[in-house]
Amino acid sequence: MSTISRRSFIKTGIAAGSVMLASPKDARPAEVKTLPPDRRGVLVDTTVCIGCRRCEWACKNAHSLPAGDITDYDDESVFANKRRPDDKALTIVNRYEKIGDERFPTNVKIQCMHCEQPACLSACIVGAFKKDDTGAVVWDTDKCIGCRYCMVACPFQIPAFEYEKALDPKIMKCDFCIDRQKNGELPACVEICPAEALTFGKRSELITLAHRKIELFPERYYNKVYGEAEVGGTSWLYLASREFMELGFLKLGTNPAPGVSESIQHGIFAYFVPPIAFYALLGGVMWLNKNRNRGEE
Amino acid sequence: MSGHSNAYPIKAKFLTPTVWGLIILAATAVLIVLARLIFGIGSVTNLSNSTPWGLWIGVDVGAGVALAAGGFTTAAIAHIMNREEFHSIVRPALLTALLGYTFVASSVMIDIGRWYYIWHPLIMWNGNSALFEVGICVMIYLTVLYIEFLPIVTERFIGHVNLPGFLKMLNRPIDKFLRILDRGLNTTMSFFIIAGVVLSCLHQSSLGTLMIIAGPKMHPLWQTPILPLLFLLSAFSVGFPMVIMEAYISAKSFKLRHETEVISKLARFVGPLLGIYFAFKIGDMVIRETFVYLTEFTLASTMFVIELLFGIIIPLRMFLSRSVLKSPLALFIASSLVIFGVLFNRFNNFIIAYNPPFTDARYFPSIYEFLLTIGFIAFEVLLYRACVMIFPVVSKEDHQGRSTKYAIRWKV
Ligand code: SF4
Ligand code: SF4
Numbered sequence: 107m108s109t110i111s112r113r114s115f116i117k118t119g120i121a122a123g124s125v126m127l128a129s130p131k132d133a134r135p136a137e138v139k140t141l142p143p144d145r146r147g148v149l150v151d152t153t154v155c156i157g158c159r160r161c162e163w164a165c166k167n168a169h170s171l172p173a174g175d176i177t178d179y180d181d182e183s184v185f186a187n188k189r190r191p192d193d194k195a196l197t198i199v200n201r202y203e204k205i206g207d208e209r210f211p212t213n214v215k216i217q218c219m220h221c222e223q224p225a226c227l228s229a230c231i232v233g234a235f236k237k238d239d240t241g242a243v244v245w246d247t248d249k250c251i252g253c254r255y256c257m258v259a260c261p262f263q264i265p266a267f268e269y270e271k272a273l274d275p276k277i278m279k280c281d282f283c284i285d286r287q288k289n290g291e292l293p294a295c296v297e298i299c300p301a302e303a304l305t306f307g308k309r310s311e312l313i314t315l316a317h318r319k320i321e322l323f324p325e326r327y328y329n330k331v332y333g334e335a336e337v338g339g340t341s342w343l344y345l346a347s348r349e350f351m352e353l354g355f356l357k358l359g360t361n362p363a364p365g366v367s368e369s370i371q372h373g374i375f376a377y378f379v380p381p382i383a384f385y386a387l388l389g390g391v392m393w394l395n396k397n398r399n400r401g402e403e
Numbered sequence: 404m405s406g407h408s409n410a411y412p413i414k415a416k417f418l419t420p421t422v423w424g425l426i427i428l429a430a431t432a433v434l435i436v437l438a439r440l441i442f443g444i445g446s447v448t449n450l451s452n453s454t455p456w457g458l459w460i461g462v463d464v465g466a467g468v469a470l471a472a473g474g475f476t477t478a479a480i481a482h483i484m485n486r487e488e489f490h491s492i493v494r495p496a497l498l499t500a501l502l503g504y505t506f507v508a509s510s511v512m513i514d515i516g517r518w519y520y521i522w523h524p525l526i527m528w529n530g531n532s533a534l535f536e537v538g539i540c541v542m543i544y545l546t547v548l549y550i551e552f553l554p555i556v557t558e559r560f561i562g563h564v565n566l567p568g569f570l571k572m573l574n575r576p577i578d579k580f581l582r583i584l585d586r587g588l589n590t591t592m593s594f595f596i597i598a599g600v601v602l603s604c605l606h607q608s609s610l611g612t613l614m615i616i617a618g619p620k621m622h623p624l625w626q627t628p629i630l631p632l633l634f635l636l637s638a639f640s641v642g643f644p645m646v647i648m649e650a651y652i653s654a655k656s657f658k659l660r661h662e663t664e665v666i667s668k669l670a671r672f673v674g675p676l677l678g679i680y681f682a683f684k685i686g687d688m689v690i691r692e693t694f695v696y697l698t699e700f701t702l703a704s705t706m707f708v709i710e711l712l713f714g715i716i717i718p719l720r721m722f723l724s725r726s727v728l729k730s731p732l733a734l735f736i737a738s739s740l741v742i743f744g745v746l747f748n749r750f751n752n753f754i755i756a757y758n759p760p761f762t763d764a765r766y767f768p769s770i771y772e773f774l775l776t777i778g779f780i781a782f783e784v785l786l787y788r789a790c791v792m793i794f795p796v797v798s799k800e801d802h803q804g805r806s807t808k809y810a811i812r813w814k815v
């Protein structure tokens with residue numbers, strides 16, 4: 107009846123177990139990539155933005171999305187609702203009236219923030235996202251399986267999904283005009299902005315610039331640069347005349363969004379030691395129990 | 404010691420009125436799958452850019468994985484702890500796990516936008532992603548489950564290969580092949596059994612890690628760094644109740660005797676397991692001081708209280724009572740409550756707790772989403788019924804006091 111000796115039982119068990127659990131070596135936690143110091147960013151000065159929505163038009167054009175006529179964008183009725191970027195518009199502008207002073211509303215352009223430590227990148231099951239040296243967080247259509255975990259993860263609720271497509275639905279979000287940047291061009295929205303509300307440049311310099319502006323015009327600006335520290339910093343930065351939360355910005359901490367989740371993952375998986383140890387432990391328990399039963403018989 | 408179990412294929416009529424009902428439900432699900440494939444996810448679901456995950460991820464995947472926990476918990480107790488008295492329940496639990504995970508995988512296929520890329524995670528790795536880990540573990544574990552089931556197939560067909568007509572000449576070679584396979588499985592089964600338990604613990608907990616990255620989008624009543632632990636503990640506590648519920652239903656529907664003795668022995672583990680889960684759940688609430696949210700009357704607080712009261716507290720009390728442990732019906736009710744509790748917990752975690760900051764309307768699953776989920780469950784029940792009638796899964800009760808032999812079979 108007994109064909110396999112106890113010793114070989116343990117051996118096959120453990121050897122095979124380690125092979126199976128230990129082979130995906132590359133699943134090791136990726137080292138936190140050091141970002142190049144000259145990475146780019148955009149400073150959005152909402153006190154300057156006139157809400158002309160030319161950026162919306164330019165962005166669609168630059169990404170071959172149906173854009174319509176530029177004059178369509180003069181229609182201010184869209185401001186009645188607070189809109190969100192989606193799969194058909196990677197950026198949109200919302201208007202916030204100032205209670206008691208309707209003459210000077212604040213217009214806020216919204217797009218992907220291009221986080222320094224992006225949650226979408228950390229979450230994606232196949233690693234379809236990449237933080238480019240320009241600072242852009244870009245997405246690889248050939249990898250994506252369409253699980254939408256990036257959407258669950260993004261703290262700014264940015265990635266959108268083409269739900270209507272049966273084949274090859276895409277995750278859609280601002281790509282910081284990476285193709286234009288590689289050609290030495292400005293992002294389409296920055297280039298078209300007639301009010302110069304958008305300033306493109308090195309992120310570090312933009313932060314200095316933003317603080318300088320606040321220092322020079324303390325009456326004009328609320329003393330905070332949104333995106334400097336939020337979720338570990340973002341490439342896109344904002345200045346505003348009042349409390350950011352009144353303008354639809356989220357109150358977020360300064361810890362990188364993927365932090366807790368990644369440390370749990372790495373804790374459980376630390377180089378596959380815990381799973382293998384657990385495997386060995388169970389193997390040992392199984393062997394002992396067999397022995398015990400055998401002894402009783 | 405013979406290596407053979409005393410499980411046998413059940414003889415009964417397959418088609419009963421209930422079965423017809425299940426067939427109709429399953430057929431509806433097939434139609435919905437077709438619609439999804441032809442017209443896209445947007446055409447059948449209420450998912451949106453603000454709510455990217457809905458019923459299919461929360462219930463079919465989240466709860467589906469948890470409720471298939473009977474597979475690894477019984478394998479652990481019967482084979483790793485080597486408690487022979489439990490061998491008779493391993494096969495039904497294994498079959499449930501196998502079918503359960505098969506449907507989890509199918510639901511994932513339906514839910515992801517590019518189902519034809521489902522194999523991508525096998526070669527495109529992101530070790531930082533909890534979802535990646537869940538995906539890989541589930542894929543490997545599903546394979547392990549099928550391997551664990553193979554001895555049941557070989558047992559059924561060795562010496563019974565009987566192909567008709569000109570295929571007759573294949574009978575001998577197939578039989579021979581099955582015997583070789585059987586021998587191979589015998590020597591390696593211990594490896595697969597342990598691997599199954601390890602893989603289960605890994606992905607049951609990582610399923611809890613999934614929502615952690617959603618951070619403040621998730622209601623504080625559920626969002627906690629110990630989510631993976633809570634998911635694992637609840638999986639432990641729901642494994643045996645699933646076995647108990649199934650044993651009860653199949654005894655009823657096939658008119659078998661209730662295996663009262665084994666079942667009440669098994670039920671004795673549930674109380675402590677549920678108790679540990681309860682302690683951590685309450686401890687977490689006290690430490691993070693989230694009980695303040697319970698003073699407000701909101702959807703979230705109501706759902707949380709229902710989950711806690713009906714899913715944990717009442718069944719916990721029941722499982723700790725001696726008279727309940729003796730009554731098959733009471734055990735069935737208590738087990739159903741635990742199952743409901745875990746299902747509700749997964750639903751809450753993935754759907755109720757998820758509060759996107761920018762949204763027009765709260766997500767509520769569409770009728771098609773419900774029908775698909777229900778249809779898949781019906782499908783699973785049908786396959787279970789078919790399998791126990793084809794394969795030796797359910798054990799005869801043995802009155803001579805001989806213990807039932809290896810459920811997942813290998814020689815010692
Ligand atoms: S804003 Fe969202 S989508 Fe954009 S980089 Fe950050 S996490 Fe990713
Ligand atoms: S939807 Fe695509 S990009 Fe987003 S997490 Fe899934 S695989 Fe990655």
Ligand code: SF4
Nearest residue numbers: 165280282283293295
């Ligand atoms: S950077 Fe490019 S993609 Fe992003 S909002 Fe501007 S135009 Fe659109």
